[in-house]
Amino acid sequence: MQVEGYNIPEDFFYDTNNYWIKVNNDEAIIGISAYGQSTIGDVLYVDTIDKGNYIKKLEDAGSVEAGKWVGRIIVPISGTILEKNGAVIKEPGLLNSDPYGKGWILRLQINEKNELNELMDAKAYAKWVQEQVAKEQEDEMLI
Amino acid sequence: MKLYNLGRVSWWESQCYYHALSYLGREGLIICSPTSAYVCLGLHDDLKSEIAVDYCQKKNIPLLRRETGGGVVYLDSNQVFYQMVLRRDNPLLPLQRGRFYPYFLKPAILTYRKLGIPAQLHAPADITVKGRKCSGNAAGDIGESVAYVGNILLDFDYERMSRVLRIPCPEVQPFLNWSMQLYMTTIKDWLDYIPGYQEIAGMLVEGFSQTLGELYPAELDLEVIEVAAKLYTKLTGSKWLSLPGRKQQQRRIKIAEGVYLEEDAQMEERSTFALNDNGEVMATFSFTDKSLYQLQQIMSQT
Structure with a gap:
């Protein structure tokens, strides 16, 4: 579906840090949503922790640099890193140009399946994005 | 605050x-x-x-x-x-x-x-x-x-x-x-x-x-x-x-927003540098020739 000009695939899960999670049995692929990448701007650098590491939900799994800002990659679910996307590390702009495809960040072995219940489906995330866009417009007024 | x-x-x-x-x-x-x-x-x-x-x-x-x-x-x-x-x-x-x-x-x-x-x-x-x-x-x-x-x-x-x-x-x-x-x-x-x-x-x-x-x-x-x-x-x-960071193919030094001093990848000699201001080359420097003299000339004109 399209919301406020942003693509939100319907078969993914999402969280309020703008990560998408595509679940395939016991595995999950994680990336930053189209709306999420638009809020950070052109990505210049991405790095993540290596394959084999176990990471808990909301822990730091790497960092992203965009323009004059540096932020953390915070995993939305717990799991063991099966693969990090070497292409996005080599070419960080993929995160902007193809957020749901070549711009994926990590593939995880899901450790706590019940954590998926705490994520938003596409419909709930679309509503959340609409609220954020409205908030940004208010921020614009403040500045 | x-x-x-x-x-x-x-x-x-x-x-x-x-x-x-x-x-x-x-x-x-x-x-x-x-x-x-x-x-x-x-x-x-x-x-x-x-x-x-x-x-x-x-x-x-x-x-x-x-x-x-x-x-x-x-x-x-x-x-x-x-x-x-x-x-x-x-x-x-x-x-x-x-x-x-x-x-x-x-x-x-x-x-x-x-x-x-x-x-x-x-x-x-x-x-x-x-x-x-x-x-x-x-x-x-x-x-x-x-x-x-x-x-x-x-x-x-x-x-x-x-x-x-x-x-x-x-x-x-x-x-x-x-x-x-x-x-x-x-x-x-x-x-x-x-x-x-x-x-x-x-x-x-x-x-x-x-x-x-x-x-x-x-x-x-x-x-x-x-x-x-x-x-x-x-x-x-x-x-x-020593944490790993951004690696560069060619040396590129940011001077200001959109302004870089960078090795010219287009030229075979890696010793050629260009001052690039938002895509416009303002000056080049190659020390394979009389470039120090040229550089002094450029600098004296600014």
């Missing part, structure tokens, strides 16, 4: 207190100035690619890697820092962090203007005077907070900065020095005196009061000081400094 007008502090304190506030989730505005020089890397700068480490060791210039973005900076007592820490859930903070810069930089721009210097914002995060950069700024998510940091340049040691940065061969150093002088400026260039810390700090505080509302003068408490001391060990440790 709490105001920590710290005055002159040691070089590492000038970075570690805003990191400490950030990790503690405590909002505040810090104004300070370091008593001595140091080199500060951005979170993703690659130490060996960016810094002439041998030179820094020889000159006893300490190194620190901050947790905000942007590139390598040479910092010293001729600069006044303004550092704002906001909690991530602060309603003032836009999700798109870059959009906060106009708000954050307004007090610094007003400070220049009060001194009669026509400064303006050069998006996303530079302040320029007649096209020349006079302030460097950066931001980063640290712990549960976001830190925005910047400086006002009273004067700048271009010679020292051009030696601190790694360059492929020593002949490039005068070109780098000249390029920085062409695209940077300081308060010293515009006034017949250099204002003291108190004068600049006073103007910044007035400016931030206008944008943030009332500021409450505060002193650093023991908790902040202890966390800052631990962060000093971390941010200057050899393991942290």
Whole structure:
């Protein structure tokens, strides 16, 4: 579906840090949503922790640099890193140009399946994005 | 918001207190100035690619890697820092962090203007005077907070900065020095005196009061000081400094927003450098010919 000009695939899960999670049995692929990448701007650098590491939900799994800002990659679910996307590390702009495809960040072995219940489906995330866009417009007024 | 007008502090304190506030989730505005020089890397700068480490060791210039973005900076007592820490859930903070810069930089721009210097914002995060950069700024998510940091340049040691940065061969150093002088400026260039810390700090505080509302003068408490001391060990440790960062195929040194000194990949000779201003080549330097003479000619014309 399209919301406020942003693509939100319907078969993914999402969280309020703008990560998408595509679940395939016991595995999950994680990336930053189209709306999420638009809020950070052109990505210049991405790095993540290596394959084999176990990471808990909301822990730091790497960092992203965009323009004059540096932020953390915070995993939305717990799991063991099966693969990090070497292409996005080599070419960080993929995160902007193809957020749901070549711009994926990590593939995880899901450790706590019940954590998926705490994520938003596409419909709930679309509503959340609409609220954020409205908030940004208010921020614009403040500045 | 709490105001920590710290005055002159040691070089590492000038970075570690805003990191400490950030990790503690405590909002505040810090104004300070370091008593001595140091080199500060951005979170993703690659130490060996960016810094002439041998030179820094020889000159006893300490190194620190901050947790905000942007590139390598040479910092010293001729600069006044303004550092704002906001909690991530602060309603003032836009999700798109870059959009906060106009708000954050307004007090610094007003400070220049009060001194009669026509400064303006050069998006996303530079302040320029007649096209020349006079302030460097950066931001980063640290712990549960976001830190925005910047400086006002009273004067700048271009010679020292051009030696601190790694360059492929020593002949490039005068070109780098000249390029920085062409695209940077300081308060010293515009006034017949250099204002003291108190004068600049006073103007910044007035400016931030206008944008943030009332500021409450505060002193650093023991908790902040202890966390800052631990962060000093971390941010200057050899393991942290050597973290892998951005690698470059060709050496590319950022001078100002959109302005780079870069090796020319189009030419076979790796010894050719170009000063690139938003896609326009302003000058080239190749020391395989009589380039030093040419460089002197270019410099004398500017």
